[in-house]
Amino acid sequence: MALNSIIAFIELEMRRLRTNRMELYTRVVQPILWLALFGPIISQTRAIEIPGVNYESFIMPGILIQSIVFVSIFYGLTIIWESESGILKKLLTIPISRESIIIGRSSASIARALFQMAIIIPVSYLVGVRVDLNPLFILLSIFIVFLTSMGFSSLSIFIASFMRTRERFMGLGQAITLPLFFASNALYPINVMPPIIREIASFNPLSYSVDSLRDLLILGNFNILNDVIFLLLFNFACIFLASIRFNKIAE
Secondary structure: OHHHHHHHHHHHHHHHHHHOHHHHHHHOHHHHHHHHHHHHHHHHHOOOOOOOOOHHHHHHHHHHHHHHHHHHHOOHHHHHHHHHHOHHHHHOOOOOOHHHHHHHHHHHOHHHHHHHHHHHHHHHHHOOOOOOOOHHHHHHHHHHHHHHHHHHHHHHHHHHOOOOOHHHHHHHHHHHHHHHHHOOOOOOOHHHOOHHHHHHHHOOHHHHHHHHHHHHHHHOOOOOHHHHHHHHHHHHHHHHHHHHHHHHHOO
16 A cells, blocks of 8 residues: 555656646756856866866766755645645545655655756766766666655655745745755865864765765765665654654644
């Protein structure tokens, strides 16, 4: 039953995307600008030296994760809209656990995340990034993207349980995503950060997502076990909190 509900939510999300493709296309504009403009400019200034790779290659995993997190963290908007329209109350009458609903809803966001990935990796090649296309590395990267997307979507649902309007949620979403992005290793190595920011980055889920994708896609190694463990714990925590608060959204 739980697996069927998860598949049903993913199928529902795919149907939504087929009827609203413009949103998918506009979402990739920002990461393309980061890769095509910001990366080459900083690389030319040589303000940040990265041993072994060019700056565009260094930031590519961070830009990919940032775009995925940006989409995932605003997934709660759908939940608030469904609450306002009464759809959510009908959903709560289905005889499945709250955890299955949260996991299903969060898993559905992987469809958008994979689209981002399918666009950003080819664009990266055009700006000089050489991605390791080892099939196993690609599969592991998809798994990391899945964990990241599901974790932040669950966090988004948890946050939505405290919001009554979409406008308040959007403001809070912006306030969360940008600090997380800049307090991670997406744009610069952790060892160049001030000590306080370095400590924050060590607990930032984005840092672990970026680090694992950088190992797999850019450096071509399997040194991702610690990153995967942290992301799994992050997912469990967010799903647990969202499940507890889920009933509050429909009230």
